Amino acid sequence: MKILMVCLGNICRSPLAEGILKSKLSDNFFVDSAGTISMHEGENPDKRAVKTAANHGIDISKQKSRPIRLLDLENFDKIYCMDLKNFEDVISMTKNQEQRKKVSLFLEEAGNHQDCEVPDPYWGDMSDFENVFQLLDIACNKISRQLQQQLINDKI
Ligand code: 4NP
Numbered sequence: 001m002k003i004l005m006v007c008l009g010n011i012c013r014s015p016l017a018e019g020i021l022k023s024k025l026s027d028n029f030f031v032d033s034a035g036t037i038s039m040h041e042g043e044n045p046d047k048r049a050v051k052t053a054a055n056h057g058i059d060i061s062k063q064k065s066r067p068i069r070l071l072d073l074e075n076f077d078k079i080y081c082m083d084l085k086n087f088e089d090v091i092s093m094t095k096n097q098e099q100r101k102k103v104s105l106f107l108e109e110a111g112n113h114q115d116c117e118v119p120d121p122y123w124g125d126m127s128d129f130e131n132v133f134q135l136l137d138i139a140c141n142k143i144s145r146q147l148q149q150q151l152i153n154d155k156i
Contacts, residue, residue: 001028001029001030001077001078001147001150001151001154002029002030002032002075002076002077002078003021003029003030003031003032003076003077003078003080003147004031004032004033004034004068004072004076004078004079004080005017005018005021005031005032005033005034005080005082005106006033006034006035006036006068006079006080006081006082006086006090007033007035007036007081007082007083007086007118007120008035008036008037008082008083008085008086008120009035009037009039009040009065009122010033010034010035010040010065010066010067011035011040011043011044011045011046011049011065011122012045012046012048012049012120012121012122012129012132013049013082013118013120013121013132013136014033014034014035014082015033015045015049015053015060015063015065016045016049016052016053016060016129016132016133016136017033017080017082017106017118017136017140018031018032018033018060018063019053019058019059019060019063020053020058020133020136020137020140021140021143021144023057023058024140024141024144025144025147025148026148028151029147029151032076033063034066034067034068034069034072035065035066035067035068036067036068036085036086036089036090037067038066038067040065041065041066041067042064042065042066043064043065044061044062044063044064044065045060045061045063045065046122048121048125048126048129049121049129051126051129052126052129052130052132052133053133055130056133056137068090068093070093070095073090073093073094073095073099073102073103074099076102077102078102078104078147079102079103079104080104080105080106080109080143081103081104081105081106082106082117082118082120083105083117083118083119083120084105084116084117087103087104087105090103091103105117106118106136106139106143107135107139109143109146110138110139110140110142110143111142112139118132118135118136119131119132
């Protein structure tokens, strides 16, 4: 199963989400991330995101930012967006209902009904990155269980 995490720049939130989810899933899953803008294309994640992940034993230092492409909407099974603007931007790229069904707000899928947006830590400090890590870690625990169950159901 192929999972894509999406935020704006693909240097803070979605690289963290990618690294955390990967750490909880087996090799049956491919996890990647992308941004809705290409401004940081080719760059490694923000140093504060790298440090925060490393503090929790996760290495995201070798990831490289890339913009989301139309082909991603065909190739990925699930596309999780970090905030509402990201969600709207990705939905606007979809061509049909099949593609639209793949796109969701990450925290909403993880069961949050209020506060469904992962706040952008880019303009903040290390404590904002740690808060984002904690939010994503809890959500990734729930999402990883859902995805593992879905993989089992798909095989039956
Ligand atoms: P991200 O954070 O979407 O979580 O990667 C941001 C990265 C870059 C910018 C804004 C947010 N920026 O304005 O360049």
